[in-house]
Amino acid sequence: MAAPPAQTLTEDDMYRTSTQFRLWSFSESALLSLRQNTHEAALQQARSYLSESDLSSLPTAYDELRLVQRYCDQVRSTSDFFQWSVNVKATAVQYLKRFYTTNSVITYPPKEIYKSVLFLASKTEGVHMSLSEYARRIKTDPKNVLAPEYKIIQALRFTLDVRQPFRALKGCFMDLLNLAEGNGAPLPFLSTTPSALQSQMCELPPPPPGSRTQWQPPQSIGPKEASDRAHCAYGIARHILDAPALLTDVYFLFTPPQIYLAALKLSDPILFTFYLSTKIPATSPSHDVIISTISQCADMMASFDNKAVMSKDERADLEARLEVVRDPSTRDLIKKHENVKRGGLGEGEIDGEKAERKKLAREKSFREGEDLFGPALSVQQKR
Structure with a gap:
């Protein structure tokens, strides 16, 4: 079987x-x-x-x-x-x-x-x-x-x-560089070759107005220009994770993969859509739900205004x-902390308690030593 x-x-x-x-x-x-x-x-x-x-x-x-x-x-x-x-x-x-x-x-x-x-x-x-x-x-x-x-x-x-989205974003960045260089390793559902994916990436339209990326398409786009696009998108997405992602509630509401993909979407929506297509088929039952969730996360981070911080x-x-x-x-956290360490006892009480515990420990150690090795030998002085 x-x-x-x-x-x-x-x-x-x-x-x-x-x-x-x-x-x-x-x-x-x-x-x-x-x-x-x-x-x-x-x-x-x-x-x-x-x-x-x-x-x-x-x-x-x-x-x-x-x-x-x-x-x-x-x-x-x-x-x-x-x-x-x-x-x-x-x-x-x-x-x-x-x-x-x-x-x-x-x-x-x-x-x-x-x-x-x-x-x-x-x-x-x-x-x-x-x-x-x-x-x-x-x-x-x-x-x-x-x-x-x-x-x-x-x-x-x-x-x-x-759990944080930074490592996953770095992995996404490495994937994009491999795709740009023709070394991509797509999932089995994609019946295409790495070179075909490379061509698709080079033929992507430019980022739409409102995108955070600073990348501007040259007259002709080859592997180097596609890599440059990935570098720019990664840099902006990384910055988004460093501020809006930390100062909003996205960590409470979304998973780390959803957060880093939302940051990529804000940076370069076209590149985001292409990258996601290499991971999840459009025919997948969960595809639309995933896109919707990532968009909600992106909207929350996009709404963050640093000027609104107190x-x-x-x-x-x-x-x-x-x-x-x-x-x-x-009001006095240091005093409260010391009181907790003493178990609620006063300072003199805890000192006396510690001294008594040390005394009992020494006596116990002495008794155990005698039980194991016998009493200490006494040396008789010569007359």
Whole structure:
């Protein structure tokens, strides 16, 4: 009996088995509801400790969202200051966004959280920088970086892996270069040769008006010009993934393959359509659904306007209001962190407890040593 055909898993299939898909993927309505519930819970808590006159200083849900976005941009610029890879930057931004799906800026102001998420992301992505060096370079106390870290990890549900679209976009770019050079390896459903695909790519019409790419077609297009087109499209798509993709909600709403294809579509729609045709046949039942989903993602990123990001003055004004309504239980995160480490005991109590534990450990070690080797030998002095 013939063996069953091997099952081919796409990148999208593998993503759907990840914790990111299970825990951090939402519909737009579900994400809105989650944020609204978090905001309402913070308001309810604030009413228990604020006076009637201070209630007017409470931020709206929209204020909260804009402030978090402003600090996502701050994470990006700080990561660039360290010259860290885009993976660190993207991971840190997602940590910050995920944290504030279930925590409010009223309870944990982003100015205290963003430094910690960036340092945590650097460790997750394998950057080797000591805490003291990191704190020195951003001019803060190392304790300020560590204090909220466990709370952040709890809010992330202990899932630190962030699937990103950058590697997939690079793979798409390499595919396009191979197609331009006549070395493409199309899927079996395409009854055409690599040289025929090369010719198709060279014969593509120019990018339509409104495309982000700067590529302009010369009089004749050969393999070199087709490669140049791929280079330009990749550069613009990469830039889209670095800003609009990080400062909008696309990571919560779409998969990494959908995000990188949407970035390519914004960059060069003609090249995007050609590339997708080499991967998915137009007759596939899922073809139209895939195109529609990618278009929705592209529209969301295209709607992003960097000028709409909260200004420094707006941030300063909102943070001044937050100081008035700040939850007193989290006003001193360092003290709260130390208290958690001591299990709620006072400083003197924990010191005494540690000393007692050390004493008991030494006595136990001494007893176990005697049981194994016998008592210590005594040396008699000569008379």
